[in-house]
Amino acid sequence: MPKEGLEPSSCKAGHGPEPCASTSSATSAEFIITYFILYVKKINRIQLYKIMSKNYDIIIVGAGPAGSMAAFTAAKLGASVLVLEEHPEIGKPLTCAEGLSRSMVNNYLDIEPEWISTELSGIIISRSDSEEFKFKYPNVGWIMNREVFDPALARRAVLNGTTLKLSSRAIGIEDNEVIVDKSGERIRYGFKFLIGADGMSSNIGKWMGIDTRLNLYEIDPCAEYVIEDIEVDQHFANLILGEKYAPGAYAWIFPKSSNCANVGLGLSPIKTKKHTKYFLDSLIREKFPEGKIKKRIYACIPAKILKRYSGVNFYLIGDAARFTDPLSGAGIANAIKSGVIAGRNAVLRLKGKKDYFKDEIKKEILNEIMFHYRVRKAYLKLNERDYNEIFRICKRVFDGHTVSDINMRSLVKELLLSSPRLFRVGFNLLF
Numbered sequence: 001m002p003k004e005g006l007e008p009s010s011c012k013a014g015h016g017p018e019p020c021a022s023t024s025s026a027t028s029a030e031f032i033i034t035y036f037i038l039y040v041k042k043i044n045r046i047q048l049y050k051i052m053s054k055n056y057d058i059i060i061v062g063a064g065p066a067g068s069m070a071a072f073t074a075a076k077l078g079a080s081v082l083v084l085e086e087h088p089e090i091g092k093p094l095t096c097a098e099g100l101s102r103s104m105v106n107n108y109l110d111i112e113p114e115w116i117s118t119e120l121s122g123i124i125i126s127r128s129d130s131e132e133f134k135f136k137y138p139n140v141g142w143i144m145n146r147e148v149f150d151p152a153l154a155r156r157a158v159l160n161g162t163t164l165k166l167s168s169r170a171i172g173i174e175d176n177e178v179i180v181d182k183s184g185e186r187i188r189y190g191f192k193f194l195i196g197a198d199g200m201s202s203n204i205g206k207w208m209g210i211d212t213r214l215n216l217y218e219i220d221p222c223a224e225y226v227i228e229d230i231e232v233d234q235h236f237a238n239l240i241l242g243e244k245y246a247p248g249a250y251a252w253i254f255p256k257s258s259n260c261a262n263v264g265l266g267l268s269p270i271k272t273k274k275h276t277k278y279f280l281d282s283l284i285r286e287k288f289p290e291g292k293i294k295k296r297i298y299a300c301i302p303a304k305i306l307k308r309y310s311g312v313n314f315y316l317i318g319d320a321a322r323f324t325d326p327l328s329g330a331g332i333a334n335a336i337k338s339g340v341i342a343g344r345n346a347v348l349r350l351k352g353k354k355d356y357f358k359d360e361i362k363k364e365i366l367n368e369i370m371f372h373y374r375v376r377k378a379y380l381k382l383n384e385r386d387y388n389e390i391f392r393i394c395k396r397v398f399d400g401h402t403v404s405d406i407n408m409r410s411l412v413k414e415l416l417l418s419s420p421r422l423f424r425v426g427f428n429l430l431f
């Protein structure tokens with residue numbers, strides 16, 4: 001049944017929310033019938049748009065983890081919610097290594113076993129084939145199966161009353177309406193509140209007047225292959241450091257099972273002019289020459305702190321708000337957190353109450369991101385000798401140990417105080 005919304009009386013008769021459904025098959029038929037009536041009545045295009053308009057309390061653009069969590073939260077609190085997703089299937093195409101830290105999502109989402117590919121219990125850090133160390137980190141997190149996880153989150157939102165429209169690409173915003181392209185048809189949906197959850201290549205921020213552009217310091221191009229027919233320890237994630245593998249960032253081997261892994265890397269374009277594919281192909285030749293490449297992914301991760309990520313009637317969340325970690329590139333947890341925070345606070349706004357979106361985002365997400373952003377800036381100033389030094393110190397701290405938590409501030413302090421050279425580059429991180 002359709003949700004009444006928070007202020008049903010403000011919806012025009014006949015233009016209320018539609019029943020919840022995973023896709024709208026009625027749209028084409030509606031359009032043809034409406035067009036026929038218009039043809040007979042000689043009504044113009046603008047009136048056509050008005051007649052076809054549908055109004056919701058909240059429209060969310062993007063059905064990734066951020067959008068689905070925002071929808072679930074707001075719909076559960078009684079808002080009428082529409083989620084627009086440009087692709088016909090949720091979770092495809094996927095551009096992610098699927099690592100998720102348990103401590104990052106605690107209190108926000110209980111992870112179901114069927115959403116997981118493997119459960120991790122430790123980490124291997126490598127610098128070359130011959131040099132690596134390993135430590136146990138029980139309950140560190142999981143390698144998710146996002147082709148199952150992302151649709152499951154969307155399904156939870158729909159079960160709580162969200163209307164989800166697939167193959168529906170937001171192409172503009174005008175007068176509190178999102179203009180949508182659905183297989184060539186233009187449809188308008190009205191909102192009282194808008195949430196931009198449209199990922200790395202977000203347009204919502206731009207359309208709402210926010211500068212989301214990224215310069216070369218603020219973007220990490222990535223390449224990743226899903227490789228099968230290999231042998232990996234399915235409970236250990238492997239991070240590989242060094243200019244040879246991933247200049248300015250790192251490479252990863254994230255096991256999806258004992259014979260399949262997401263193998264990828266990011267790099268900083270200020271450190272090399274070579275393409276990510278060049279580095280990944282040579283890593284694969286070195287580590288998994290016999291492996292079968294099942295899928296190739298090329299995408300980018302943002303590392304920027306926006307001056308503004310909300311406005312009078314909108315919030316940006318997840319990658320659209322650049323809530324990815326500037327050091328690790330991880331963004332799933334912050335997408336989930338920002339989604340929950342946005343859903344809850346959007347409902348407060350709709351009720352005319354004070355919201356705490358910015359305060360909560362700062363406390364739960366931005367404080368850490370801002371520190372990591374400063375660490376990243378220092379990291380990008382380092383050279384191969386410094387990376388060797390970091391590797392040596394980390395080996396001393398972690399090798400063979402069992403770790404229950406890694407506190408980034410303490411680790412950075414340890415690194416800076418252990419090396420005069422690192423101290424010179426990063427001493428301001430101590431304050």
Ligand SMILES: Cc1cc2nc3c(=O)[nH]c(=O)nc-3n(C[C@H](O)[C@H](O)[C@H](O)COP(=O)(O)OP(=O)(O)OC[C@H]3O[C@@H](n4cnc5c(N)ncnc54)[C@H](O)[C@@H]3O)c2cc1C
Nearest residue numbers: 062064065066086096097098099170199318319330331332
């Ligand atoms: C190579 C790579 C590896 C990564 N590995 C990890 C990792 O291991 N761990 C981790 O935590 N993070 C990782 N990330 C980051 C992570 O994938 C993102 O941070 C996360 O997906 C952000 O979620 P989101 O919901 O904000 O955006 P997304 O998951 O990108 O979802 C956005 C959705 O919006 C839709 N959309 C976009 N524009 C429109 C439009 N105009 N109209 C309608 N729909 C639209 C898209 O189709 C998409 O479904 C990785 C990223 C890359 C590129």
